[in-house]
Amino acid sequence: MKNYLLFTVFVALISLFSCGGNGTESDDQKDSVFVKPPNIEYGFNLDSFQVIRDTVQPEWTMSHMLAPYGVSQVNINLAAQLATDSTVGLKYVKEGVPFIILSEIGDTSQKAIYCIYPKNIVEFIVFDFRGDSVVVEKREKETSVAEKILSGEIIKNSNLTFALDQQLEDINMTGEMAEFIAGVFAWTIDFFKLHPGDEFKVIYSEKSVEGTPFSVGDIKAAWFKHQDKEFFAFRYVIDSAAKKIGYFDTAGKEMKRPFLMSPVKYSRISSGFTMNRFHPVQKRWKAHLGTDYAAPHGTPILATANGTVIAATYAGGNGNYVKIQHNETYATQYLHMSGFAPGIKKGVYVKQGDVIGYVGSTGLATGPHVCYRFWKNGEQIDHRAEKFPESVPMVDSLLPDYLEYIKPIKAQIDSMPITRYIITGDEPVEEEVEQ
């Protein structure tokens, strides 16, 4: 038991999307004789068989599973061999898996006609022993897809996974959803710096089998409010034949945003990234772990991607510099500024193209330039040699259609309330077990 409650408003909302069928019965139906529906499982009518339910024990092989039910060693070997086929993909049976033996009604020897072994929540394997030989087949349970919504907030001492875990039944689905949200907003929000009060909403499809949700399907749209700034992402098919699908913001800009190629608009590279150059000021050979862009004093320096300013300060050879953390992988740094742009300080969120400072020659510099340093996983790299995530840009001709398409979806997101949690105590903790 966890010591929190969900507001019932969420439950009410979900039921809006899941209601179906009509609530009234006709008189004919009321008077009709009650007929017991057939007992169908794994596509078999269990009423036609003697049903034996068993479970794979530790160290069991297929022999342990099938020999007690009259399957000959020859057929067991054949079944085991057929099961390893790539279309079936069962190399060995797993401890704890419940399987079903179907035999003839009244057969006291319980000789197996079929054995049904579930491979996972959707797939199952049917061993057919009706003939002289053995047939092994992988089959799937019928799955259904329904549109769902969810929303939540980041609370103190918590994270996105916790917030999602409150609403998704299945731990795999929490993982899938967290991965999606962090992925689609990776170029917009630093998920290591979420704040209490950050909020999110998602419209997605949920895959179910026999009424049990087991997987997140397509995510139609997502919204994230980070430090009181709103970010939208809409799934849109750019080219259905080529299966080009992207996520775009309210203006049709792709969410997976590549970096600007340079932090100054009009400039030339005066010194590239190299492990070995003759330093013009220090007069010695050393590595140059950045790219120098020469530009007139005072030229605006732009943030090359969205991110959070983690430093805006003066430090020796770097002079005035700004460093921006973009996501868990990338950070950029801009050296030798003459000064910072208004409002640029540690903790401020900047968008791609925002002016963060001005070209100068503070620190160790011979002339006005910006030394642009690119960090990947804490190491400086040559950004011009780095491969970034593949981009699916919006073609101008699609933009009107896109903007029309997202209108009702955005309206739906705008009207969705945030699901709140009631937490007892300062932080989400597991309830103590009573002694």
Ligand SMILES: [Zn+2]
């Ligand atoms: Zn430099």
